[in-house]
Structure formats: C-alpha cells, structure tokens
Amino acid sequence: MFHPANPVKMTLLNKMTTTNGNLLEVKNLRTYFDTEDGIVKAVDDISFQLKRGETLGIVGESGSGKSVTNLSIIRLIPDPPGKIVSGEVIFKDNDLLLLSNEAIRKIRGRRIAMIFQDPMTSLNPFMKISRQLMEMTQLHLGHTKAQAYEHAIRMLETVGIPDARARADSYPHEFSGGMRQRVMIAMALSCEPELLIADEPTTALDVTIQAQILELIKTLKRETGTSVILITHDLGVVAGMTDHVIVMYAGKIFEQARTAELFSRPGNPYTKGLLRSVPDPIAEQGKLYQIPGQPPDVAHLKPGCPFAPRCDHVQEICHREFPPFVQLNADHYSLCHFAREVFAESGNPQISQIGSV
Amino acid sequence: MTTPVTNSTVLSIRDLKVHFDLGGGGPLDRLIGTNPVKRVVKAVDGVSLDIYEGETLGLVGESGCGKSTLGRAILRLTEPTDGHVFYRDRDLAHLSGRQLREQRRHLQIIFQDPYASLNPRMTVGQIVGEPLATFGLARGREAEQRVQELLETVGLSKRFIKRYPHEFSGGQRQRIGIARALAVDPDFIVADEPISALDVSIQAQIMNLLERLRREKNLTYLFISHDLRAIRHVSDRVAVMYLGKLVEIADAKTIYREPLMPYTKALISAVPVPDPQVEATRQRIMLEGDVPSPINPPPGCRFHTRCPYAIEACREVVPQLVEIKPAHFAACIRISPAEPHIENVAPGAAPGLETGH
Numbered sequence: 001m002f003h004p005a006n007p008v009k010m011t012l013l014n015k016m017t018t019t020n021g022n023l024l025e026v027k028n029l030r031t032y033f034d035t036e037d038g039i040v041k042a043v044d045d046i047s048f049q050l051k052r053g054e055t056l057g058i059v060g061e062s063g064s065g066k067s068v069t070n071l072s073i074i075r076l077i078p079d080p081p082g083k084i085v086s087g088e089v090i091f092k093d094n095d096l097l098l099l100s101n102e103a104i105r106k107i108r109g110r111r112i113a114m115i116f117q118d119p120m121t122s123l124n125p126f127m128k129i130s131r132q133l134m135e136m137t138q139l140h141l142g143h144t145k146a147q148a149y150e151h152a153i154r155m156l157e158t159v160g161i162p163d164a165r166a167r168a169d170s171y172p173h174e175f176s177g178g179m180r181q182r183v184m185i186a187m188a189l190s191c192e193p194e195l196l197i198a199d200e201p202t203t204a205l206d207v208t209i210q211a212q213i214l215e216l217i218k219t220l221k222r223e224t225g226t227s228v229i230l231i232t233h234d235l236g237v238v239a240g241m242t243d244h245v246i247v248m249y250a251g252k253i254f255e256q257a258r259t260a261e262l263f264s265r266p267g268n269p270y271t272k273g274l275l276r277s278v279p280d281p282i283a284e285q286g287k288l289y290q291i292p293g294q295p296p297d298v299a300h301l302k303p304g305c306p307f308a309p310r311c312d313h314v315q316e317i318c319h320r321e322f323p324p325f326v327q328l329n330a331d332h333y334s335l336c337h338f339a340r341e342v343f344a345e346s347g348n349p350q351i352s353q354i355g356s357v
Numbered sequence: 358m359t360t361p362v363t364n365s366t367v368l369s370i371r372d373l374k375v376h377f378d379l380g381g382g383g384p385l386d387r388l389i390g391t392n393p394v395k396r397v398v399k400a401v402d403g404v405s406l407d408i409y410e411g412e413t414l415g416l417v418g419e420s421g422c423g424k425s426t427l428g429r430a431i432l433r434l435t436e437p438t439d440g441h442v443f444y445r446d447r448d449l450a451h452l453s454g455r456q457l458r459e460q461r462r463h464l465q466i467i468f469q470d471p472y473a474s475l476n477p478r479m480t481v482g483q484i485v486g487e488p489l490a491t492f493g494l495a496r497g498r499e500a501e502q503r504v505q506e507l508l509e510t511v512g513l514s515k516r517f518i519k520r521y522p523h524e525f526s527g528g529q530r531q532r533i534g535i536a537r538a539l540a541v542d543p544d545f546i547v548a549d550e551p552i553s554a555l556d557v558s559i560q561a562q563i564m565n566l567l568e569r570l571r572r573e574k575n576l577t578y579l580f581i582s583h584d585l586r587a588i589r590h591v592s593d594r595v596a597v598m599y600l601g602k603l604v605e606i607a608d609a610k611t612i613y614r615e616p617l618m619p620y621t622k623a624l625i626s627a628v629p630v631p632d633p634q635v636e637a638t639r640q641r642i643m644l645e646g647d648v649p650s651p652i653n654p655p656p657g658c659r660f661h662t663r664c665p666y667a668i669e670a671c672r673e674v675v676p677q678l679v680e681i682k683p684a685h686f687a688a689c690i691r692i693s694p695a696e697p698h699i700e701n702v703a704p705g706a707a708p709g710l711e712t713g714h
Contacts, residue, residue: 061556162646176647206419207585208644211627215643233557236586236629240636260633277561279590281613281628282635288590290565291558294526310558 029087415592471530
C-alpha cells in the first residue's frame, strides 16, 4: 500500500541506530516563557527516550507542557517570549538544540515531521493540495516538478483519498476535516521521516473519522517503521495506540511507564485520578471519581509538589518538599513522595508479587 | 401522532423540523446559472421524541447531525420550520412571544462554550441575578441572597459575586452558566455540549455536579454531546442522531451493549476504550468516507452511503423508528422485531419492510 520514494535508502535509514538503540533522547529539557505574569516554566527539567519504531504517548491537560515539549524538540518555540533554557535533544547522535537554523530546517519535515490538531489552519488556504505536497519533496528530496507531482498523487492514494488524481488540484476548503487531516498525514510522511510527532491529531474530528485516522497512522507506522510521538488528552487513544506513556502535569513528567503497566498499575496519584475520572464506555460505573480543584497556574507554583492541593494521598511533606522521581519497575517512574505506596496499592496481588521493587 | 403530554412525560416532541433555506433555485439563479438548484439544509427533519420526568436523555451524534439545532429548536432559540413541542399541554412551537417567555422560565439551557456564553462586562452577580429580575422572581437584598445560594449550590464561593468572567477558569465559568440556568428553578434543562471545552479532570467535576443537581432539584436533562463516553455515563436513555433524523433510542446500558442500527454499531465500536487490553483485541467497524453534506442529504436511509449492510431498497425507503425490542427503537429496514440482529438477516433481505412500513 505504501510507496516509498526510495525504498533502498529507507531501509538503510531504519537500520542505522544510535549507540543505545534510541532514536531520540531528551535530557533535562527546560523551556520557559517570559510573560507579564512572571516566568512560566512550561517545561521544567524533563527527560525521556524514544526507541526506534515505537510509539510514545504524551498525556496531560491543557497547560501541562505536552505541546511545548514537542515544539522544543523541533525548535519551533516562539522566541521571545519562549526560550529553551537548558537541556539536550539527541536525535541520532546530534543535539538538535546545538544545530544552526539552517541545519534544523533540513531536519524538520524531512526527518522529523509534525501533524497538528487543526488541519484547516495548518494548510495554506490559497494553495492547491498538490502544490503543498510537492513543496515538501521538491525542497527536501530535490524532486523535479513532474516527480513531485507523481509522488504527491501516490501519497494521497496512500492515505486513502479517493480519486486522488482528480482531487489533487483542489483547495483545502473543498475537503472535509477528516480528508484534510489525511492530507496533513500525506504531507508529513512524504519524505519518509524517521520521527512523526502528532499533536492531538484527532481531537477536532468526529469519532468515526477519528477511528479511521488512528487506524491509518497505525498502518503507515507498521509499513514504514516510523517512530511516533502522539500527544493527546484522551486516555482511550493512548491505550490503543502507544507502547510507552508519559503523563505530564505542570511542566513535569509525573509518571512514565509501558502503556499496559501504566493503565493496570499506575504509580502516581494524578495518573490514578485521571484514569478513574474517565467514564468507561463498556464497564458499569457508579459516581465518577473527580480530581478536586483546578490545574495549577504554572507561573505561580508553590514549593512542594504541584499536585499536592488536589491530591488524595497528600501528606505534610508534599507541601514542603518537591517529590523525588522514583523508579518503580523497569521503565516505570513516578514523581511522588509516596510512589511506592501508590504503586503497591494499585497492583493486584498477582502482579505485585512479581513487580515489587 | 399528536399524543398529549402524559403524567411522566415532560416534553413530547412530534415531527419537529428545522430547515435552513440557503437560497438558489429562483428564476434569477437559473438564469445566471450559479445556483440552479434550491439548497435546503434539513438540520432536523421529522424528529419525534418523549422525554420523561427526572431522566437524563443523552442525544449523541457527529458534527452536523443536527443535535444542537434540535436542542435549540425545543426552546425556540432556533425557530422550528414545522412540528410540535408539547410541554405541560402547551405547544411551545406555536406559542406567541409573551406566552413563550412565560414558559421559558421552566426550560433553560447550558451552553458549550463557557467563554462565549457569559457577558464579559457583567459581574457574576449580575449574570446569575439577571433571570431573577427578568421574571420578577426576586429583587434587591433578596435577589442577592438568592444569587449567593446559587453560587454555593454549584460549588463556587459567594465571595465571587462581584468578579467578572475573565477572572475564572473554564470549569468555574461553566459553573456560573449552570447557576444562571438554575436561577429560575426550571424543570427541564438542555445541556448543549456542557463539558466539551473542559479538561478531563474538570469534565468529571461538571458531570458529577449536574448529576447531583438533577437529584436534588428533580430536574430533567437533554444532554447533548458528541462524547460517547460522557453520554454513556450521564444518561438514562440515549438517542442517536444522524443527518437530521433519530436512528436509534434505547436505555443507555442496552444501546452500548447491544446496538441494533448499523450506524450506532459503528459509532460505539469507534469509541477508544481507556484499557490497552481491550483496545488490543477489539474489532472495530470501520466506516468508509465522511458524513454526507446535510444540504440535500441522500434519499432513502441517510446512512446508506456508508452502511456496510445497505441494499438497493435502502436508497429508496426512508426507515421509521420501530420498536425492535421492548423500549428499544431503531430505524433500519433490514431488521425487525422478529429478527433484530442484522448479522443474522439473510443477504438482501429487508424484514423491516414487511412489518413496519
């Protein structure tokens, strides 16, 4: 189904790995915004890795820093007011934060591609769909006009646009929301990127269309081996799409784990609360659990744990001291003074025998 | 079909239609040739529905299906083209201005966007107190006291009375909107996507608040949402809408466990479940294509263009809502009370044609 522009080169790319098998390593990333209200620490000292071919989900509520994290990776933070204060973003042995503007431009779109929530505002309304797709390969792969046009048609077919050749010369407004998101995916995958960052790719879409788009991303991922970072607020989407999950709150990673383990055995009160506050469409539930209060104002964080005012495990220490990042299992970490207790509590007896660290 | 309101029924909607004329098809249009065909959006096209006292009826559908228009037409915030809305033996659809205003006291609405539905130049006290003045229910000191009570009822501090909407978060604003709706002691509330603009942890708070108020104040809700998980959680019964028509109504548990109409089946199978094990094993019914335009929608069954079970007759016959199982209504000619499960129906057969049509 997928037609790579250059299959040989692609296989080679996919075999090349960093020394430790990670495609991407983010280390101690801090991105701050200078606002009238003071310094907003939108992303504050986060580290994570993405293995080649895996899908990483980043979950969080608005203002948790999940989008800023990814804009930092591809250096699209508006400066001013934003600034990447410190950290490293190692993408295949290169620190993206140290690259020149010209060098990073060659990576964006070519080796790391993004799709955004709103396909209407990320497509140029004055340009034909075909031309927007052609731009990508003409710029990055040096295609001639004719090559680029043919490639654009193939990409539109790949993402399931019916009658692609006839519709390639339409304008974005002539497409529905779901079709526009398909075009965005076609554009993102045009140059066979090694990493695809999808920021709430289905939030603006209806549920039957969401199912189509998620299935498409899964299929294309299987066929091309692209690694994916999926940013979403929807725990259902995370459950079905990802290998690993990061839960963000107030600019910090609160928990990270393999997806199956995060859902079956969360080790952080925030994750636990989040999981319990989502209605399950197939199971019977009484009153829905609710996390009290509001997400914090990141510009005015008090000392101690940012989640303390809303936490049902809160102790005196939580208001005083910032919590440690506790390792609970292989690949499972939680930012909490009582991470081990929470983890033990949420494990069923069977797992806790094997899993206790 | 004009059954009068019975004891337990709060609202009886009969054959309600809301059509929007987009013009075209006039002599001049034909002459110039720009708009030769008359274009009509049949946003709501012949909906009949009873809403029982004390229940939450969930109304679910994808964007453009007409669910919000139906909610607004019940309250005559959008003028119905045809049909009846019986409330306490009066037909709201045909009341004069003054009579309608008197009835509005009993029927209120909560809007989706907590940012756009509150006047930014009015204080919370003025916003919540305005309905009291409009209906002459309370004034001066008494009104102020009533507003304070209302704020506390919805979980806001009465100190907020002099503050303006911009000082509040989305969830708090939605609480202000709820307090305003409650000010006149209504029987019936249309909640139009009340949680869609809110963060996950706040959605649970608002759902629980609405549920508590329903019990305490004996309210009846029409809860409109595209969020199938939320609808499942809050509703006693669920009505599914597709392109201006109701296609299935049943008890919430039943409709999620055993949907009968093919569109409902696909819709429910598309909902992501927050459980990786379930997600890994479940079979989705993938629908082809998008929802057709509500301008001049498809003839016959409006779902036939995307339905995996469609036969020739589906293009011609408009299916009626039939009681396929006790209290479980579905609009599909390919099923009948004798054979409710479409998977078991012989290829090409339409048992519904003999019984219900």
